[in-house]
Amino acid sequence: MTTTGNRLEGKVAIVTGAGATGSGEFVGIGQAISLLFARQGAKVLLVDRDEKNAEITLAQIKEEGGDATIFVGDVTNIDSCQEMTEAAVSAYGKLNVLVNNVGISGPGSVTDVAEDFWDTVIDVNLKSVMLTSKFAIPEMIKDGGGSIINLSSIVGLRAGGGRPSHAYAASKGGILGLSNSMAVHYGRDNIRVNCIAPGHVYSPMVARHSSDEMLNLRRRAGPLGFDGTAWDVAYAILFLASDEARWISGVTLPVDGGLLAATPLAMYPYLKDPE
Numbered sequence: 001m002t003t004t005g006n007r008l009e010g011k012v013a014i015v016t017g018a019g020a021t022g023s024g025e026f027v028g029i030g031q032a033i034s035l036l037f038a039r040q041g042a043k044v045l046l047v048d049r050d051e052k053n054a055e056i057t058l059a060q061i062k063e064e065g066g067d068a069t070i071f072v073g074d075v076t077n078i079d080s081c082q083e084m085t086e087a088a089v090s091a092y093g094k095l096n097v098l099v100n101n102v103g104i105s106g107p108g109s110v111t112d113v114a115e116d117f118w119d120t121v122i123d124v125n126l127k128s129v130m131l132t133s134k135f136a137i138p139e140m141i142k143d144g145g146g147s148i149i150n151l152s153s154i155v156g157l158r159a160g161g162g163r164p165s166h167a168y169a170a171s172k173g174g175i176l177g178l179s180n181s182m183a184v185h186y187g188r189d190n191i192r193v194n195c196i197a198p199g200h201v202y203s204p205m206v207a208r209h210s211s212d213e214m215l216n217l218r219r220r221a222g223p224l225g226f227d228g229t230a231w232d233v234a235y236a237i238l239f240l241a242s243d244e245a246r247w248i249s250g251v252t253l254p255v256d257g258g259l260l261a262a263t264p265l266a267m268y269p270y271l272k273d274p275e
């Protein structure tokens with residue numbers, strides 16, 4: 001069932017990485033955020049470098065009667081980032097919410113990662129937050145403030161499982177530090193900056209890149225013992241974007257089925273036997 005409401009009525013939002021990488025209810029996080037925002041009354045600028053992916057999200061929002069516009073661009077490019085804010089303001093007159101959702105990963109520890117791949121991951125995941133915010137914040141200030149939500153990861157707080165991806169871990173940890181500083185230094189402009197740290201979300205990206213054994217382990221690893229979806233992440237972001245969270249800034253909210261609360265030994269009784 002599709003729930004609609006007015007939790008973001010009157011707000012204009014940019015969501016990066018808003019293109020569909022899945023289908024039906026099995027969607028990527030950016031697509032889930034965009035759909036929920038539109039269902040709750042926001043006007044949404046859907047940013048993605050992949051036009052076809054963005055068209056799919058747009059079509060779904062239009063079908064549901066929502067209001068959205070596509071911006072095809074690259075969050076690592078400063079001109080693109082300036083133009084995306086201009087596009088939101090020109091389409092809808094202002095900007096209130098920015099969700100920095102784009103993120104890429106890939107294998108490599110410090111001893112074997114290629115230098116140019118390291119730079120790419122840091123640019124796409126971390127530098128992009130600076131580039132999009134650089135142009136979004138002045139527009140938010142003009143409208144009396146705003147909300148920025150940055151997608152980190154539990155891997156920004158604890159080493160992740162599977163193959164090491166040190167560039168990913170560094171970028172997601174960097175997002176936490178940057179977000180805290182932004183929260184402090186733009187607080188008096190009534191700009192709130194918060195982070196979401198998703199855990200083992202069963203998303204199209206994860207389904208494409210994980211073995212059945214790894215998917216099973218991801219699901220069982222946390223206290224709740226079932227898969228989170230892109231929708232679970234998107235509902236947390238909806239709250240932080242809305243005025244319901246008007247006094248919440250500078251926090252990192254794990255959306256992880258309780259994973260960060262548990263040490264490996266705490267989970268031992270639940271993992272020692274096969275299901």
Ligand SMILES: NC(=O)c1ccc[n+]([C@@H]2O[C@H](COP(=O)([O-])OP(=O)(O)OC[C@H]3O[C@@H](n4cnc5c(N)ncnc54)[C@H](O)[C@@H]3O)[C@@H](O)[C@H]2O)c1
Binds near residue numbers: 049
């Ligand atoms: N899926 C998980 O389990 C998980 C866990 C923790 C954190 N996260 C974070 O959540 C976010 C979304 O993850 P997802 O699994 O939905 O991703 P996804 O790969 O399904 O979607 C990412 C989207 O970003 C777009 N994109 C990539 N590079 C871009 C660029 N340079 N400019 C513009 N668009 C670009 C892609 O075209 C795609 O549509 C990421 O930041 C990811 O690190 C995901």
